[in-house]
Amino acid sequence: MNVTLSGLSIKGISTCIPQKLLNLRDLSNQFGETEVERIMKSTGIEKIRIADEGTCASDLCETAAKYLLTEINLNPKDIDGVIFVTETPDYIVPATSVILQNKLKIPTTAVAFDINYGCSGYVYGIYLASLLISSKSCKNVLLLVGDVITPYVNNLDRSLKMILGDAGSATIISEGDDKFSFNIFSDGSGFQTLMIPAGGARIPKSEKTSLLLERENGNYRTDENILMNGLDVFNFAIREAPKSILEVLNQHGWQKEEIKLFGLHQPNFLIIDFIRKKLKLQSDVIPIAMRETGNTGPASIPMLLTVEHKTLEEQDRLEKVVLCGFGIGLSCASVALPLKSTKIFDPIIFN
Template identity: 45%
Template sequence: MKVKLSNLKISHIASGLPKHSIDISEYEKFFNEKEVKRIKKSTGVESVHVADESMCTSDYGVILAKRLMQESGFTGDDFEGIVFISQTPDYRVPATSVILQDRLGLPQSAVAFDINYGCSGYVYGLYQAALLVSSGSCRRVLVFTGDTQLRMIHEQDRGNRMVLGDGFAVTVVERGPQTMCFNIHSDGSGYQYIFMEAGGWRLPKSAETEQPVMDKNGHPRWPEYTYMDGLEIMNFALSQVPPMVKDTLEYAGWQLDEVGTFAMHQANQLILEFLAKRIGVSLDRMPIELKHMGNTVSASVPLMLSKAHKKLVARKGLSKVLICGFGVGLSWGALTADLSDTVIYDTWEL
């Protein structure tokens, strides 16, 4: 699906990380020391932030959104829509976005959506917000992305434990002069490659689902926790992302060398290096910010932009930005935007 949506701008981006962080070396107590060092070297992740046990994703959303309102001068009344992209909602029913409408003081005339996506979620959230604004339904929409995902990773799942981290972001989409190009894809045949099998209606939690089962490579996976087949995800990312990026640029009428920043989902160091090589760009135009926060799924792009924005502003890299996400579903998408007038805040401690 490709579409050009007009009368838009991304006006503000704010992101935050929980106070508590874990040095990956701490996992040497639980896993083989050599293994931990090897994974750390390969993924580029040295520490990750972990949500406080007493906090839900929406609690971080409230802190972040209220701080954004304080810094920007917005109030809840200024928003006519809210989109909450997360895999860790407060409840199964109702949608967390509706609860956030009340907690953030948005008017009752606001429209509220939950969207269940992970690493591609930022693109989905911006697309939904852009539809609302471009159609004239809303003047301004708040997009929340983030997860308390470490709770979904089993403590013995060494690969995911050492690369994933908790992080959150809010982005404001409002009426403006831009036309943004969106390019979104889905392939449900790969749904089992990133998968939390138990806990829904197809396989409710039970004594049986508490036990590990073997994956196709003979490794244990835990049905009540998120499983990821790393090799299949690498295959998916390298097969699908480079052609989709090129297709999006062609659709937007942008040349590869005109793009100031390729704001990619921060999966891990190696995948980003592979993608940069295959797309044909140097890493100075594809910033990597993983070292002290890991892969923060749907919040990874705005967190990267918050961390890197001073460097990106200095080299005038924000007027043509390609934002790209890929992951659970499988799903992948990209959009083009001008972020040169966007207020991008430094990362806040939450």
Template identity: 45%
Template sequence: MKVILNNLQVKAVVSWLPENRLEMISLGKIYGDAEVVSVMKATGVERVRVADVDMCSSDMCQKAAEVLIEREGIDKNEIDGLVFVSQTTDWILPATSISLQDRLGLNQDTVCIDIHYGCSGYIYGMLQAATWISTGACKNVLVLSGDTTSRMMNPNDKSLRMVFGDCGTATLVSVGTSRMGFHIQSDGSGADRLIVPAGGFRTPISEKTSQLVWDEDKNGRTQNDLFMDGMAIFNFAITKVHKNVNSIIEEMQWAKEDVGFYAIHQANEFMVNYVRKKLKVAVDIAPTNCRDYGNTGPATIPLLLSDVCSQQQYDLKKTIMCGFGVGLSWGSVAVDLSETKFYEPINK
């Protein structure tokens, strides 16, 4: 799907991080120092944030949204849309976005929706917000994206524990004078490459699904835990993502050399740099920050923006954001962020 939507503006981006830091090197006492150093070298991830056991992704997103509303001086009654992007929702039902409408004190005329996506989810959230605004349905939409991926991982699975972190973010999309271009693609044949096999209605949690199984790389997990075929995801990303990005640049009729910033999903440092090289763009306009935060799922792109763009000046007039992962799904957004306010991550 390709579409260009008009009369839009991304007004502000805020990220909220849990205070708990997990230093990867500290896991040497569990997995062995040599193994930990090897994984750190491969991924570039040195530390992640881990939410408290009683904190949900909605709590982190709520905190980010409250900061955004306060600092931007927004009248809550002027917010008429809320999109919650997360794989770690509060309940199977009702939708967590409905709960957040009440918790944030928003007007009851606010339209709310959950989008159950991970690493590509921010792109979907922005599409939903942009669609509501460009059709005239809404004027100000909060896109809240985040995950507590730490809850889905088995502690015996070092391949995931040393990559994923937790974070919540808030982005305000409003009526404006700019346009946003989207290119989103899907391939459900790869659904089993990144999955929590049990826990839904197809395979309910049972004694059988709760049995711990060890793979050939000595990672232990149950069917109730997150599973990722890392090599398959890597091959998918380096094959598909750059083509998707180049396609939306062409659709927008931009010259590639005029794109001033690339916000690439922070899967890990190695993968981001590989995608960047496939795009043939310089490292200074496609930065990484997963060294300090790991892969925070649907929060990586707004976390990157609030982290690096609040500290350093970039040419954001023509910006590309791209996400890829679970589904399999991948997509890009071409957007003007030159007037966007970026706030340094809370608890950085």
């Protein structure tokens, strides 16, 4: 799907990370020093942020939102749309976005809904927020994107234990003078590539689903844990992300050589570097910023922007930006947009 929407702006972006840090070197006793160093070298991840027990993705997003609204001086009463993108909602029902509407003192006249997506979810969220604005349904949409995924990762599954981290984000999409071009791609034939098999209606939790079993490459997990077939995710990402990026560039009338920021989802160094090589781009236009946080799923693009914003602003690289997320679904989504007038803030720590 390709579309260009106009009359838009992104007013501000903030992120919130848990205080607790897991230094991956501390896992050397469990997984072996050589293995840990090797994985760190390949993934580019050294530390993971882990939420305390009882802290939900919505809590991180709520904190990010309160901070953002204060900093950009936007009254919650002026928000008329709330979108929460997450794989880890507070409850099966109701939608967490409605709970957040109440907690953030956003008027009851606002529209609020959740989107169940992961690594491509930030772009999906911008797309739906933009539709709400361009259809004149809303003037200011609060997009909240984040996961607390670590409770779903088995401690004996090093393929994910050393990669996935927790984070939340808040973004305000408003009426404005900018236009955004989107490309969105869905391929449900790969739904088993990245998933939590049990706990939904198809496979309810049971004694069987809670059994800890040895899986591929000596990793252990239950069917209630998240699983990832890394090779198939990798294949999907390197096949679809470059295509999607070129598609939005074409749609928006931009040449790849004039883009100073390709803000990609941050799964690991290997994937990002390979996409960069496929697109024949210099490394300085594709920043990597997961070393201190891990792969924060749907929040990884706003996390990248908030970690790198000072450099990006100083180097005047936010005029023409392409964002691209890819992963669970399987799905891939890109957007071409300007972020020059967007207020972007350093990540804040959740207390």
